[in-house]
Amino acid sequence: MSTAPSGDAPNEKAPEGGRYGDAVFRPEQAGEGERIDFGALAYDDTTMARFRALGVGPGWRCLDVGGGTGTVARRLLEEAGVTSVLAVDRDVRFLAQRPVPGLDVLEADITAPGFAPGQFDLVHARFVLMHLPERTRLITTLAELVAEGGMLVLSDAVDLTQAATPETPYNVVMRAMWKGLEASIGTDVSWVPSYPQLLRGAGLLSVAAEVHVPPLLPGSPISRFWADTWKRSRTAMLATGLIDNTTLDTALRYLDSDDCAALSAGMLTAWGRKSGDAGQRDD
Secondary structure: OOOOOEOEOOOOOOOOOOOOOOOOOOOOOOOHHHHHHHHHHHHHHHHHHHHHHOOOOOOOEEEEEOOOOOHHHHHHHHHHOOOEEEEEEOOOHHHHOOOOOOEEEEEOOOOOOOOOOOOEEEEEEEOOHHHOOOHHHHHHHHHHOEEEEEEEEEEEEEOOOOOOOOOOHHHHHHHHHHHHHHHHHOOOOOOHHHHHHHHHHOOOEEEEEEEEOOOOOOOOHHHHHHHHHHHHOHHHHHOOOOOOHHHHHHHHHHHOOOOOOOOOOEEEEEEEEOOOOOOOOOO
16 A cells, blocks of 8 residues: 655654555455444444435436445335446456446455546445545545535544443453554554544535444344454454453454443544536436
8 A cells, every 4th residue: 555645634643553354354364344343233224324315316327436345225225216327346256246237346456556446426434444545545535526515524433432331341342443453454544533524625515514423233244244253353452462362352252242331343434525517427
C-alpha cells in the first residue's frame, strides 16, 4: 500500500503488517464470506432505510465500494429498483458467486491513482475507509465520482468502549481488537466522527449523519460477527499485550451469554449531496 500523499493527516501511513484481506481477514480463509454476511445481517436494514430516505430508487446508477458479498448491491437492485450497480472490491470472489441482473463487478483497488470508473447517482462505501490510510484523499476521490445532484453515503464503525465504560469482558477485548488491527493492518476508527466535516470539505451539500448500534444478543448476527472477527484477529489482539488467550476465551463465552451487558460498536453513516441538477437520471 502506498503512503498517503501530501495533504493527508500525518498518521495516514501504511501499517507495517499489511492491509485488510492480506493477513487477518483473508478472503480464501474458510468462513470469511459467512463472517461478512453476519455483519450484513446486522447493518443492511439500516443502510437500506437511509437509502430510501434519501430517495434512492429507479433510474439511479450506483457504485458500491468494497462490495463484500454483494448484499447491499443486490438489495439496491431488487428492493430499491435502481437501474444498475457497479460493485468494486480488491477480491471479487464472493460477488462473482452471486450474480443478479443489473449488477456489474469490478476487481480494483480504490487507492490506485487511476481509479475512475465513471460517475454515479449514488456512491456508497461501508466499513472500507476505516481500514485505509489515504482516507482524506479517498473521500475527495469518491465525491468526484458523484454525478450532479447525486449522493455520497459513507459508513464506518465508531468505538463505544472508551475508558469510562465498564470493564466487561467484551469491552476489554474490543479495545484490544481495535489496537491490534491498527497495528497490523492500519484500521483506525478514531477519525470516523469527523465524516460530516470531511464531506463538507469535499464540497458536498446537505451533509448529515446518524449512528446505529445493534443490540448484542446471544446468537444474534452482530454477536456472531464479533466472535468470528475476534477469532480471526486473535494473533493481532494478543500482540497488543492487553489480553491473553484466557481473557479472549472468557469474552467469547460472555458475548454468547444472557449476562452480556455492553454496547456493540456503532455504525456512523454520513451523507452529502453533489450540487447540481439530478435531471440526468432516467426516471
